Amino acid sequence: MLGLLANGPLHGYELKNAYDGELVPDSQVNYGQIYTCLDRLGKAGLLRSSVVRQPVRPDKKVYELTDEGRRELDTWLRTPTRFDLDLRNETFLKLMLARQLDAVDPLEVIAVERRFCLERLHSIVEAKTDAEAETDRFQTMLILDLASLRLEAFIKWLDHCEQVLDQEKS
Amino acid sequence: MLGLLANGPLHGYELKNAYDGELVPDSQVNYGQIYTCLDRLGKAGLLRSSVVRQPVRPDKKVYELTDEGRRELDTWLRTPTRFDLDLRNETFLKLMLARQLDAVDPLEVIAVERRFCLERLHSIVEAKTDAEAETDRFQTMLILDLASLRLEAFIKWLDHCEQVLDQEKS
DNA sequence: GGTGCCATGTAACGCGTTACATGATTAT
DNA sequence: ATAATCATGTAACGCGTTACATGGCACC
Numbered sequence: 001m002l003g004l005l006a007n008g009p010l011h012g013y014e015l016k017n018a019y020d021g022e023l024v025p026d027s028q029v030n031y032g033q034i035y036t037c038l039d040r041l042g043k044a045g046l047l048r049s050s051v052v053r054q055p056v057r058p059d060k061k062v063y064e065l066t067d068e069g070r071r072e073l074d075t076w077l078r079t080p081t082r083f084d085l086d087l088r089n090e091t092f093l094k095l096m097l098a099r100q101l102d103a104v105d106p107l108e109v110i111a112v113e114r115r116f117c118l119e120r121l122h123s124i125v126e127a128k129t130d131a132e133a134e135t136d137r138f139q140t141m142l143i144l145d146l147a148s149l150r151l152e153a154f155i156k157w158l159d160h161c162e163q164v165l166d167q168e169k170s
Numbered sequence: 171m172l173g174l175l176a177n178g179p180l181h182g183y184e185l186k187n188a189y190d191g192e193l194v195p196d197s198q199v200n201y202g203q204i205y206t207c208l209d210r211l212g213k214a215g216l217l218r219s220s221v222v223r224q225p226v227r228p229d230k231k232v233y234e235l236t237d238e239g240r241r242e243l244d245t246w247l248r249t250p251t252r253f254d255l256d257l258r259n260e261t262f263l264k265l266m267l268a269r270q271l272d273a274v275d276p277l278e279v280i281a282v283e284r285r286f287c288l289e290r291l292h293s294i295v296e297a298k299t300d301a302e303a304e305t306d307r308f309q310t311m312l313i314l315d316l317a318s319l320r321l322e323a324f325i326k327w328l329d330h331c332e333q334v335l336d337q338e339k340s
Numbered sequence: 341g342g343t344g345c346c347a348t349g350t351a352a353c354g355c356g357t358t359a360c361a362t363g364a365t366t367a368t
Numbered sequence: 369a370t371a372a373t374c375a376t377g378t379a380a381c382g383c384g385t386t387a388c389a390t391g392g393c394a395c396c
Contacts (some may be wrong), residue, residue: 182349183347202350
């Protein structure tokens with residue numbers, strides 16, 4: 001939100017459209033979330049709003065950054081994104097539980113996950129060729145590139161888990 | 171929760187300890203979450219509870235899977251984990267906003283993120299050597315392996331973003 | 341007398357998701 | 369007529385996080 005407001009004041013409706021159209025590919029945020037979020041940011045002192053009367057169209061509420069909001073945005077942009085160890089990774093949990101339960105073979109869990117990942121990878125490659133034609137292709141491509149790199153890494157991890165479990169067995 | 175109960179009934183306290191000790195490395199779940207979760211699972215019909223009176227120690231409430239709970243667990247274990255496109259990836263948002271804002275150089279954003287990732291990668295390697303001594307080293311190692319693969323993939327993506335942004339500039 | 345283990349919970353708060361409510365204008 | 373666009377919100381629900389509340393026993 002702060003980032004979208006940095007180039008000038010906007011009202012909720014425009015923010016929603018800017019968010020969906022320019023920033024996040026394929027998104028359709030609910031207005032409710034936009035307005036509650038703007039409310040919170042206002043209470044936090046990061047932006048201020050003013051009502052603009054329009055004779056013909058409905059009145060609108062224009063939001064603009066405060067100095068504090070501008071600072072907050074700036075430090076956010078300059079601060080590295082935190083990286084969480086994925087301690088409760090769902091596949092990991094399945095693997096651990098299958099291992100100690102012997103109702104389901106952990107190697108079967110891995111096989112299913114890998115099959116699914118490969119399918120996803122395939123559909124992402126397709127999505128990439130489709131995306132060539134789109135208007136927001138820049139964003140879409142980067143997101144799809146990220147997704148395929150993540151999938152490849154995950155498949156590598158599954159392979160590794162398979163090895164480890166095999167060793168453990170013998 | 172269902173997985174932990176599959177080998178036999180447990181009460182909340184034991185579940186918490188099993189979760190923290192055997193399943194998720196380094197976790198310290200709040201009891202509150204355990205009990206509210208058990209409540210929800212009970213309402214969903216996946217488990218049932220019975221109070222066991224203990225003369226000396228405080229009474230305890232033992233939870234066990236229902237048939238439906240057992241089925242649910244089984245299908246969960248056999249179903250591939252969903253994979254989300256990370257449409258609102260924080261670094262991606264920073265990059266897109268920096269690109270259109272010209273207050274912060276997107277290449278600088280990438281540089282900061284990469285530096286941070288490399289540091290994290292380094293600390294994970296350290297954590298791995300430390301983990302050799304631990305009791306739950308099996309779990310910890312796999313989680314750390316996942317983390318380092320994820321980080322490497324992310325760094326690759328950052329490199330790729332850099333290239334794309336460079337091309338766009340010229 | 342204090343620390344730690346055994347054992348169960350409630351309450352408050354944040355935030356995301358979904359659905360619902362309202363009402364005017366403009367284009368087909 | 370009716371669908372789309374402009375414009376703003378509220379309400380309900382789920383779930384995670386943190387903090388708080390209670391009370392007995394065992395061990396040092």
